[in-house]
Amino acid sequence: MAKADNGKQERIDPTWPKVPExxxxxxxxxxxxxxxxxxxxxxxxPLESVPYVHPETEINR
Structure with a gap:
C-alpha cells in the first residue's frame, strides 16, 4: 500500500486576484x-431594420 504525501499543499488558487485588506x-x-x-x-x-446583407455567390463561367 502506498503512503500518502504528508507535505502541505497550497490550497489557494494562484489566479485569484490580490486585493487590499x-x-x-x-x-x-x-x-x-x-x-x-x-x-x-x-x-x-425588435429592431427597425436589420444591418445584415446576405452574401450572394457569383459563379465564374
Whole structure:
C-alpha cells in the first residue's frame, strides 16, 4: 500500500486576484437583471431594420 504525501499543499488558487485588506474580489458581473446578458449589448428588440446583407455567390463561367 502506498503512503500518502504528508507535505502541505497550497490550497489557494494562484489566479485569484490580490486585493487590499478588507476588500473583496468581484468574481461575477454586476447587472441590473437576472439571467444571461445579451451578446449584442444594450439593444432593444425588435429592431427597425436589420444591418445584415446576405452574401450572394457569383459563379465564374
Amino acid at each position: 478588507g476588500e473583496h474580489p468581484v468574481s461575477e458581473l454586476a447587472a441590473d437583471r437576472q439571467g444571461a446578458l445579451s451578446p449584442f449589448g444594450d439593444v432593444t428588440f
